[in-house]
Amino acid sequence: MPSVKIGAVTVGQAPRVDVTADILPLLPGVELLERGGLDGLTREDIAAFQPEEGDYVLVSRLTDGSSVTFAEKYVLPRLQNAITELEDAGCRLILFFCTGDFPDTFQSRVPLLFPGRVLKGMAPAISSRKTAIVNPSPLQKDQSLEKWKLYLQEPVSFAVSPYEGEAGVRQCARQVAETDCDMVILDCIGYTQKMKEIFQEETGKRVILPRTLLARVAMELL
Template sequence: MKSSYNPASASPKAAEARHRVMFLSVGQSPRTDIIGDMLENLDIPIEALEIGALDGLSQAEIDDLKVRPGETSIVTRLADGSDIVISKPRIAERMAKIAAAFQPNEFDLVVILSTGLFRDFESTCPTVNAQRAMESAVISLAAHGSAVGLIQPLQQQIGELEIPALAPYKISASYAADGDKKLLASALIDLADAEIIVLNSVSFTEADRQMVAKASGKPVVLARRIVASAIRLLLHGTHPVTLPGVSPEFSEKLLRLTPRERQVLSLVAEGLSNKAIARQLGISPKTVEIHRSNVMSKMEVTSSNALIRMVVAAGHP
């Protein structure tokens, strides 16, 4: 089942819809609370469509996806606005099948709208995996020597947080629901030693980010901004570069890149390998390697981590 979010209600420019973007969410569509917020800040003409992994299921089928003993969990939202905690591995399999069924060039971009699914999604369309983008951002910040504090939506997710690549770094975690000022304040006490706070779910809003930043006095990374930044870079491969709120220096460097190099930049920032990038863009790994080298040179960085930090900073003025 596909539902279409009408972007014209969010932005006059969106009426010129040019890029077909499919948002694949864990729960039920529509998620206009997330997608509408992203579109308002992207300033790109987009035709936004959405599929929820729980769309079309009966209540019994949804109940059958609830967490069983030994399974990891993920929280998502139903169409009536209520939250439900379901099995992470089983919903990930369901979403993978949906993504794999998309036809080549059916969409200009597919966005996996969840920061809790630790897997790659095979798709013949260029894809933004929110979890991979966030994981890459956290690793790049931690590798730079920063002590990173993660705020997860659920308490049980703290114990379930197993990202092998983060093992060498200074990472701490706490939990809070989006919009819950009391729990967010409590989480900041747990993360007192962190130098950077990451709101590690697309459910967290700009209001949450501002509240945490004000209360902590520390930089706060918002998942929605990371995902929006990835969308912007990929779609700007075929659209003039205008980046509201982004530093002139970063914008100037982006102007040096070809459309394909901007696409490679976004996928590199998501932490993808050359082979994975090649599959998404329909080019050879060797060609990706050449584009990647050009991007590093033009953006004046010497490592992928430095490139990712630059993209994260650009999305978080």
């Protein structure tokens, strides 16, 4: 039986081997094709995409394993190109490897699955008090709280990069453990299964990991 082709779009550079290490075991019989909004660009090119006041901020990974911070507006046309390429390659579903908010302007002949939208539908059903929202950068604090206060009773923002090792993640988890939050949302596709386990170990709270949630929802649509 031939495998099913699905696509994945990262706002950074593809392939996202850090993400697929956790999700491919959850996608049996699937051929995953990847494209990125920063594909083909050098770090010098990306430096021109630095966010200014009022910009929507994204953080993502490059193929060399490092991370970059940039304004969403610069990659939107490139993300559309990635979608079109994946459609033309025969993908029947396209996953977004980013939990950020995106405008409803992308054109696609196949379903686009945004983990951020899945999270916003799921989280209010299982959190009744304060919720810890963990983002990669302090620059995302205001936009994160602005988003989540529409869906959660009392979101509390924390920041730790998933791209700089597990020591910082454990330190952040210990900070969350000192709060009375009843759930943790790791609000970036870059957080790993191991990082989820660190938060569970340190906090004893429910922890939602977007990358594995995304894969499980995708399987329902195939």
